[in-house]
Amino acid sequence: MSSYLPVLVLFVLAVAFGLLSLLVSITLSPKARSQAxxxxxxxxxxxxxxxxxxxxxxxxxxxxxxxxxxxxxxxFFPWAVVFRELGGYGLAVIGIFAALVFESxxxxxxxxxxxxxxxxxxxxxxxxxxxxxxxxxxxxxxAEGRPAALEPAALAPAAHHAPGHGDHGHGDHGxxx
Amino acid sequence: xSSLAAVLAQAAPGLxxxxxxxxxxxxxxxxxxxxxxLLPILVLGLGAVLLLTLTSLxxxxxxxxxxxxxxxxxATGAMATAAPxxxxxxAWDHLGKWxxxxxxxxxxxxxxxIGVDGFSVFITLLIGVAVILGALLAxxxxxxxxxDGPEYYVLLLLSATGGVIMAMANDLIVLFLGxxxxxxxxxxxxxxxxxxxxxxxxxxKYFVLGGFSSAFFLYxxxxxxxxxxxxxxxxxxxxLAVKVPTHNALLLIGLGLMLVGLGFKVAAVPFHSWxxxxxxxxxxxxAAFMASGVKAAGFAGLTRAFLLGFGQFASDWQxxxxxxxxxxxLVGAIxxxxxxxxxxxxxxxxxxxxxxxxxxxxxxxxxxxxxxxxYLATYTFMTVGSFGIATLAGRTGDGHHDLADYRxxxxxxxxxxxxxxxxLLGQSGFPLTSGFVAKFGSIAAAVDxxxxxxxxxxxxxxxxxxxxxxxxxxxxYMAESxxxxxxxxxxxxxxxxxxxxGLALVACAxxxxxxxxxxxxxxxxxxxxxxxxxxxxxxxxxxxxxGAGLTGLDLTTIPTTPTTR
Amino acid sequence: xxxxxxxxxxxxxALFAIGALGLIRRRNPLVMIMCVELMLNAVNLTFVTxxxxxxxxxxxxxxxxxxxxxxxxxxxxxxxxxxxxxxxPGLSADDMNVLRG
Numbered sequence: 001m002s003s004y005l006p007v008l009v010l011f012v013l014a015v016a017f018g019l020l021s022l023l024v025s026i027t028l029s030p031k032a033r034s035q036a037x038x039x040x041x042x043x044x045x046x047x048x049x050x051x052x053x054x055x056x057x058x059x060x061x062x063x064x065x066x067x068x069x070x071x072x073x074x075x076f077f078p079w080a081v082v083f084r085e086l087g088g089y090g091l092a093v094i095g096i097f098a099a100l101v102f103e104s105x106x107x108x109x110x111x112x113x114x115x116x117x118x119x120x121x122x123x124x125x126x127x128x129x130x131x132x133x134x135x136x137x138x139x140x141x142x143a144e145g146r147p148a149a150l151e152p153a154a155l156a157p158a159a160h161h162a163p164g165h166g167d168h169g170h171g172d173h174g175x176x177x
Numbered sequence: 178x179s180s181l182a183a184v185l186a187q188a189a190p191g192l193x194x195x196x197x198x199x200x201x202x203x204x205x206x207x208x209x210x211x212x213x214x215l216l217p218i219l220v221l222g223l224g225a226v227l228l229l230t231l232t233s234l235x236x237x238x239x240x241x242x243x244x245x246x247x248x249x250x251x252a253t254g255a256m257a258t259a260a261p262x263x264x265x266x267x268a269w270d271h272l273g274k275w276x277x278x279x280x281x282x283x284x285x286x287x288x289x290x291i292g293v294d295g296f297s298v299f300i301t302l303l304i305g306v307a308v309i310l311g312a313l314l315a316x317x318x319x320x321x322x323x324x325d326g327p328e329y330y331v332l333l334l335l336s337a338t339g340g341v342i343m344a345m346a347n348d349l350i351v352l353f354l355g356x357x358x359x360x361x362x363x364x365x366x367x368x369x370x371x372x373x374x375x376x377x378x379x380x381x382k383y384f385v386l387g388g389f390s391s392a393f394f395l396y397x398x399x400x401x402x403x404x405x406x407x408x409x410x411x412x413x414x415x416x417l418a419v420k421v422p423t424h425n426a427l428l429l430i431g432l433g434l435m436l437v438g439l440g441f442k443v444a445a446v447p448f449h450s451w452x453x454x455x456x457x458x459x460x461x462x463x464a465a466f467m468a469s470g471v472k473a474a475g476f477a478g479l480t481r482a483f484l485l486g487f488g489q490f491a492s493d494w495q496x497x498x499x500x501x502x503x504x505x506x507l508v509g510a511i512x513x514x515x516x517x518x519x520x521x522x523x524x525x526x527x528x529x530x531x532x533x534x535x536x537x538x539x540x541x542x543x544x545x546x547x548x549x550x551x552y553l554a555t556y557t558f559m560t561v562g563s564f565g566i567a568t569l570a571g572r573t574g575d576g577h578h579d580l581a582d583y584r585x586x587x588x589x590x591x592x593x594x595x596x597x598x599x600x601l602l603g604q605s606g607f608p609l610t611s612g613f614v615a616k617f618g619s620i621a622a623a624v625d626x627x628x629x630x631x632x633x634x635x636x637x638x639x640x641x642x643x644x645x646x647x648x649x650x651x652x653x654y655m656a657e658s659x660x661x662x663x664x665x666x667x668x669x670x671x672x673x674x675x676x677x678x679g680l681a682l683v684a685c686a687x688x689x690x691x692x693x694x695x696x697x698x699x700x701x702x703x704x705x706x707x708x709x710x711x712x713x714x715x716x717x718x719x720x721x722x723x724g725a726g727l728t729g730l731d732l733t734t735i736p737t738t739p740t741t742r
Numbered sequence: 743x744x745x746x747x748x749x750x751x752x753x754x755x756a757l758f759a760i761g762a763l764g765l766i767r768r769r770n771p772l773v774m775i776m777c778v779e780l781m782l783n784a785v786n787l788t789f790v791t792x793x794x795x796x797x798x799x800x801x802x803x804x805x806x807x808x809x810x811x812x813x814x815x816x817x818x819x820x821x822x823x824x825x826x827x828x829x830x831p832g833l834s835a836d837d838m839n840v841l842r843g
Contacts, residue, residue, distance in 0.1 A: 060824050064817050071810050078806070089207040103226050110233025350804055357811045361818050368822045377826040384819050385774050389765055391815075392781035395808065396758060399785050402801065403751075403792035 065108055072101045211286030213265075214293045216258035217301050218341050221308075224251030225334035232327040245316035245677060248330040249309050252337070256305040263298045267705060283709040285347050289409055292347035292481075296708035299550055300344035300477040303557055307470030308337045310561045310681045315462040317675035318568050322370060322460070322575060329369055333466065336362035340474030347710065349398045349408040349435075349486070352478055356394065356442065359474055360387045363467060367459040373575060379458025386441060386451040394438025400431025410486035411710050417489050432494055435482060436501075443475035445535060446504035449528050453516075456524035457578070461571055464520060465564035468527045469557040476534055476553060484541060485710045491541045498539040503634045505532030510642035519570075520578045522645050523563055526604055529642045530556050536635055537619040540626035543707055548618035550703040555603070555611035555692050562600040562685030566593055569672050586653040589671045594653045596686050601646035603689040606639050611692035618700070750791040757784035771826075775819045782812045 079086070079094045086093075108114070212219075228247060266283050283294035311333055319325045339358025346352035364387060368380020398408060404427040405413045437448065444452040456464045483494055505528055513525030530552070537548035570586065570593070571577050587594040603610035606617075616639055623632040674682075692699050761780035768774060786805045793801015 060820065064821070067813050067817050071813050074806055074809060086207070100226060103230055107229050107233045350807060354807060354811070357814070361811075361814055364818050364822065368825060371825065374826070374829045377822060377829065380822045381771060381819075381826055384815075384822055385765065385771070385778070388775075388778035388815055388819070389762070389781070391811075392758070392761070392778060392785060395782065395785045396788065399788040399792065402789065402804075403795070406796045406798060408800065408804070 061108065061114075065105065065114075068101060068104050068108075072098065208288040211284070211291075213258075214262065214284070214286040214291055214345075217255045217262075217305075218338055218345070220251060220255040220258055221334050221341060222338040224248075224254070225331045225338065228327055228334070229331045241320075242316050242677065244327050244330045245312045248312040248334060251334060252305045252308040252312070255337075255341070256302050259298050259301040259305070262293050263295065266293060266295050266298060283711045285411065285711050289411055290348045290351045291345045292410075292709075292711060293345060294709040294711070295706035296480065296546070296550070297341075297345040297477070299703065299706035300473055300553075301341045303473050303554055304337050304340045304344070304470050307466055307473065307557055307561065308333055310557075310565075310685065311462055311466040311470065313677040313681035314465055314561070314565050314568050315460075316677040318460065318462050318575075318678070321573055322372065324370060324372070329366065332362040332366050332369070336360075336366065336466075337470060340470055340477070343474045344477040344481075346478070346481055347410050349401065349410065349482065352482060353391070353395055353398060355474070356478060357391060359471060360391060360442070363387075363463070363471055366463045366466070367455055369463065370460045370575065373458075373460075375458035376460060376575075379455045382451055382458075383455045390438045390441030390448065392438075393434050393441070397431045397434030397436070397438060400427050400434060402431075404428035404431060410481065413486055414488070414710055417487075428490075429493060432483070432487060432490065433497070436479075436494065436497060439475060439479050439482070440501060443472055443479065443531050443534075444505075444528050445501040445531055446508045446528065447501070449505070449508070449531075452528060453521045453524040456527070457518060457520045460575055461520065461564050461568035464524075465561045465568070468523070468560040468564060472527070472531065473553050473557065476538070476549060479538060480546065480549065480708055484538065484546065485708050488541070495539055495541060498535055499628060499631055502532045502535035502539050503631055505529065505535060506635055506638035507532075507641075510638040510645070513642060513645040514648070516645070517580050518578050519580060519583060519649055520564075520567055522649065523560070523567065526642060526645050527560060529638060529645075530560075530604070532638065533616060533619045533635060536628070536631055537622045539628065539631065540622040542622065542626055543704075544625055545622040546707060547700070547704045548615075548622040550706055551618050551696070551700055552615040554699060554703065555615045555689070558685040558688035558692075559600050559603045559612060562596065562682055562689065563604065565678055565682050565685065566597040566600065569593060569674060569678060572672070580648065580652045583649065583652045593672065593674065593682075596682055597653065598650055599686055599689055601649055603693070605643040605646045609690070609693050611689050611696065614693060614696040614700070747791055747795050750787060754784045754787035754791065757781075757787065771819075771823050775816060775823070778819075779812055779816065782808055782815075 079090060285292040315329055319329055336359045339355045342355030343352055346355055364380055364384040367383045368377045370376035402408050405416055407413055441448040509525045509529030509532055513522050516522040516525060534549050534552050537545045567578060603612040606612045620632045620635050758781050761777045764777035765774050786808050789801045789804045
């Protein structure tokens with residue numbers, strides 16, 4: 001324990017020095033508060049609004065990719081230490097593991113996780129599709145909240161026809177909920 | 178450095194200790210991997226990965242229903258690879274001798290981490306069935322809700338992989354990893370309906386409470402590890418057979434914490450609060466899978482950890498299970514009656530069922546395990562069928578689950594209403610349905626074990642819970658005469674039954690009736706599916722691997738540990 | 743040096759308790775995820791301590807698996823929170839009133 005004593009002393013000294021300098025600056029410094037002094041930038045353009053607190057969710061995906069490879073490294077290190085002793089078996093196992101981890105990366109890329117730039121609508125393309133016509137739009141709007149009116153054929157007995165499936169504007173009811 | 182080398186000692190038992198870089202002649206014995214035992218896990222897991230890869234590389238090229246068909250095929254493949262294991266476990270030789278390594282009978286593989294016995298094969302098959310039914314139900318549902326894509330199926334297969342790992346786990350850490358693989362996939366599944374805020378809330382709620390319970394389970398494992406020096410169930414059992422741990426309290430605390438963790442997963446009563454919310458918010462096919470596959474895996478974990486690993490401590494954990502079973506049965510039945518939402522009512526009914534299964538497990542006897550497995554098998558079909566009807570009746574948006582929404586259901590959809598009645602009657606334990614036989618088996622096991630009071634509680638709760646189902650049936654059939662209410666409520670429209678969901682529902686109905694009228698076959702199979710702990714046959718090369726934990730540990734040398742604070 | 747095993751175990755138990763209490767008391771989903779992490783890492787400390795006491799490498803090897811599980815949980819949890827925050831900005835667990843209970 002005694003061998004750690006100098007470290008402890010140094011630690012205490014460092015904290016004490018930090019506290020002391022803070023205390024001195026607080027007690028001795030002259031106070032002259034003004035609007036300009038409180039601003040984030042003391043000179044230059046006066047900020048018109050609060051700094052944006054939102055950031056693109058894209059960062060989240062990047063963080064996820066980071067974590068994926070972070071985890072991979074956890075297992076790579078011990079493997080690398082005894083790489084020679086494990087030999088071909090270890091190589092095969094770590095190869096399978098790396099391939100599986102890389103697979104998640106493939107998925108992220110495939111979903112456009114690294115496509116920076118203007119936002120792309122991937123799945124909602126059909127809403128403003130070129131074949132959207134006036135009648136289809138009116139039909140869609142009119143369908144809201146009246147599911148019964150939509151399906152006159154289905155109400156009739158023994159009308160089991162499977163086609164005619166896509167023309168009910170499925171999915172738009174759900175979006176309104 | 179030494180700690181890193183130590184890691185490899187776990188991955189490859191037999192590694193002689195010491196800094197690996199400095200030692201020129203360490204002998205690392207790689208575990209002998211029994212690939213046939215792992216095949217169901219590999220088929221499910223690699224199937225999921227392959228699906229994800231293919232669809233990532235070529236997005237949007239899959240034809241209609243392609244994902245569902247693929248998932249069904251993968252699950253069938255996994256079941257097909259599990260079937261030979263059943264034959265091997267039971268030493269069938271009238272099918273011809275296979276080129277399998279002797280000995281026949283239950284065995285453990287991968288350095289004792291995986292145990293293959295009748296029980297694990299049975300649960301594997303059950304999870305495969307749950308995956309197939311879940312995929313069939315989801316096919317049209319996902320397209321209807323506009324959340325089509327491979328993700329649901331990939332997660333379904335991954336969570337099934339975790340479930341199978343749990344069913345085969347012979348090591349508490351393997352059990353934990355399976356539990357997490359299962360759970361993490363299901364967290365996402367619960368939140369997969371991006372257009373319903375309820376779904377995401379359900380996902381978050383499930384995630385937070387699931388993480389909570391996983392941490393409890395893991396802490397329990399840590400306590401058991403501290404008390405016995407191993408996480409391997411075989412070694413623990415062997416150890417406890419010859420030595421009395423000096424830290425019994427540590428072991429008991431560990432068992433208690435593990436029970437809390439697994440109790441959350443199977444929604445036993447003091448830990449059930451998440452389940453109605455999550456079943457309600459999650460997409461209906463996901464709720465079906467959660468109530469069937471996840472619950473089966475949870476009970477598999479309970480059985481393996483408690484009945485197999487800590488069978489000697491049965492007198493310690495039996496009273497706890499007794500309490501959990503009684504509370505689950507009563508609370509599930511009583512609170513379920515007051516629910517006005519069908520999915521929530523089904524959730525409470527599933528809590529009630531969990532109580533029955535706990536009652537069977539509480540018996541801690543072969544008959545109890547048989548009852549549990551029979552119950553799980555029949556319950557899988559009934560609950561998937563019920564949630565399948567809810568999937569269809571929920572209509573676009575998955576939001577029409579109030580009892581009022583079911584008014585006049587029998588007139589607009591007589592076939593669906595009839596099936597729903599069948600599933601509900603089955604769940605209530607009506608004679609000639611599989612639910613009756615299942616409840617009977619569970620109660621009989623409890624009586625055999627001398628738990629008379631629990632058996633009585635079970636019968637009472639079955640009677641009470643019948644009202645849950647009667648309420649739904651009444652709403653479907655009789656509320657039409659109530660003209661005022663019928664006018665107020667929107668008429669349930671006629672529902673087109675898609676092929677996949679129809680197939681799943683018919684299969685569930687056939688199973689519910691079939692196992693009700695002719696239960697003997699399933700009962701015999703469940704009886705043969707006994708869980709066994711088998712020690713890994715020690716290969717000559719790795720003789721140090723298996724016995725190391727046993728011989729190297731002297732329990733009396735464990736220092737005293739203040740762990741209760 | 744004195745045997746600090748008991749102290750480590752006490753510390754991990756305290757951390758676990760802090761995590762569990764925080765999960766119950768705090769209402770911010772992000773903090774709740776942090777509490778789950780705290781619980782899991784408290785368990786890690788327990789495993790390492792027991793592994794050290796038993797002179798068994800497995801206790802330390804287990805930590806790696808738990809770390810991976812914890813990371814996977816965080817990724818999934820954050821994903822769910824991001825999806826939820828897109829729908830309802832400024833969320834806390836008390837705002838989650840769409841589902842009863």
